Amino acid sequence: MYDNTYYDDYYEGGYENERTNGYDYDGRSGYGYDREEEYPAQHLNDDVRLTWAGPISTSLYGKHIQELSRKTESNLDRLRSTMSCSDLYKPSQKNSKLNLNSMFSVNNSGPYSISSASIDDTSSISSTGFNFCYLCSTLEEHQKNHLHNHPKKAKKPGKPRIEYIAPIPHVKRKPREPLKASHEALYKVVVYVGDVPGASSDANVFVSIIGSRDELPKQRLCRGKKTTKFCFVRGAIEKFYVKGPKLGNLRVLTIEHDGFEKRHGLYLDKIEVTDMTNDLTWVFVCKKWLSLHHGDYCIRRDLEAVQKEQVVKEYEITAVTGNKRLAGTDARVFLTLQGTQKTSQKIHLNRGKSGKDHFNKGGTDKFLISLRDIGEIKSIRVEHDGKGFADGWLLDKIMIKNTADPKETYYFLYGGWIATDEGDGSLWRDIKAKRKLDKILLKGRNISYQVTVRTGEVKYAGTDANVFIQFVGPKGSTKQLKLDDSRNNFENGMVETFEVTGIDVGDLDHIVIGHDNTGMGAGWFLDYVIVKKYFTKPQIKEKIEKLRSGKEDGRQDEGQDVDKYVAMGRRRSSMSRKNSRKSFDEDDDEDRKDRRRNRSRSKLDAEEIFDRDGNVVKVPFYEEYYFDHNQWLATNEGDGLTQREVKPSRKQIYYSEKVDL
Incomplete structure (x- = not known):
């Protein structure tokens, strides 16, 4: 740490001496100068000297300052020859202060001058370890030396500092998707409850199926949410739809429930399972109790499958075209039958022949088709693809008759256009069936x-x-x-x-x-x-x-x-059973x-x-x-x-x- 004695002496005594010797203080430069003596402008840049306060042009100040600058340079040259750089900045262990008063003496010729005796005695300077920070040429060098020579003061002991540990960053990880069960096929499960006293049950009923290709895991038979309660009523026919893998030919169906009380007993007549992809049906006959209080006291049974024979019906379809201008069509006509049990596939009526051979103005066209039994026909959908020269079609009516049973005849009356430029522009119509005209x-x-x-x-x-x-x-x-x-x-x-x-x-x-x-x-x-x-x-x-x-x-x-x-209450269950076997379509509700x-x-x-x-x-x-x-x-x-x-x-x-x- 350098001593402030020099600065104190300068500002307290030296500054007053300068004012008495004809020097004045200029606020712009911070130093005094002689107002009477003028210096040529050419010396402003030539006489620049490096001092403890930085580079200073000596031509701007008085004669005494110039002499002091010359002496300072000569003294520095003498010190360089006798001392190394490390000795200049090496602090003393005994005395770290520099006695500036012993090195500087006041002369009549100038405010300050460095005595030759003090400078010549270099050994004493090096031995005492004076800090020559006043000889630094720039402020940055002075601060650097100050930090090197004087370590920081030890801080006062305070409260213990709690080390902050940053939390582990939260990274959103994509959850692993559970392995999805293979739902490649849809199965319709129809449960026939027996018509015996106490056959109703509100227990949870489960089924599992074994096929030639794969197995269907145990699933609960219910409608809506899995948490809802479902009751099997005596003599009822309940339909359920189950998704699962392609099982192939069904072999064994296992049915069970979780009821242990007497009211949970279920008398099962049979179960029919239909593969909706290929329209094949298997029947599982039971005719036994699933109860711990009836029969052989079992609540789980394995039933063997018997494939149900498919009933194929042959229908004769008669289409009558209206008798108006441009009533016929050259488009391809399709027909879809909707029955009480299922819906047929789309049937192409004029397949393999040109449109001119069918559906002409005032004409009647007949077609023979073979279908699996879809139950009683309730409605049909008639449509065409809208292609051809004259695509609009004026349909009068369609009649469908079962060739094996002529009494099973359905009439579909329309009497309107099916065209893009007529009516609402739709190319399809749904028509309800009538059993008799x-x-x-x-x-x-x-x-x-x-x-x-x-x-x-x-x-x-x-x-x-x-x-x-x-x-x-x-x-x-x-x-x-x-x-x-x-x-x-x-x-x-x-x-x-x-x-x-x-x-x-x-x-x-x-x-x-x-x-x-x-x-x-x-x-x-x-x-x-x-x-x-x-x-x-x-x-x-x-x-x-x-x-x-x-x-x-x-x-x-x-x-x-x-x-x-x-008596009506006793027959209510049988009546409800008979009614449950009917299809609850709109006509029955009406x-x-x-x-x-x-x-x-x-x-x-x-x-x-x-x-x-x-x-x-x-x-x-x-x-x-x-x-x-x-x-x-x-x-x-x-x-x-x-x-x-x-x-x-x-x-x-x-x-x-x-x-x-």
């Missing part, structure tokens, strides 16, 4: 029908074509009855009422309404139709008698009613709803007609049917149909005061 009644009692028609309020909703309506009931159907009067009918938003006469067809099942597609703007947007069917006197008497008999049957003794309902509505309507009718004493107060006057439509009847709108079957959305009987019958 409605017979047009030519003889019978004529009754009056009142028809109210409303045309929709859309653009171009009106029509100039001839509109007709046809009533269909259990007895048959009427002819097409024309709706027309002296007014300009069927304009946009109009509500019109027509009185027509036709043969009584019984309760209306549906109506057929449409037009002949003639005239400019033949398309018609029909909103709804309301039909009032007036009762004749014989019909009124018949209806009153039916309601009276039903009312009298309802006055049975309470004990008989109890016995009746107990039939059940209709039966419930008919029962409730009959009860209301009885309340309207009879008083509490059973006397006739009112008689039925007419029955009103409401038909929602809200669709186009046009070749270039909607589905391209110009006529359509419409079922009633609701119906209601209106009564009048009693009259003599």
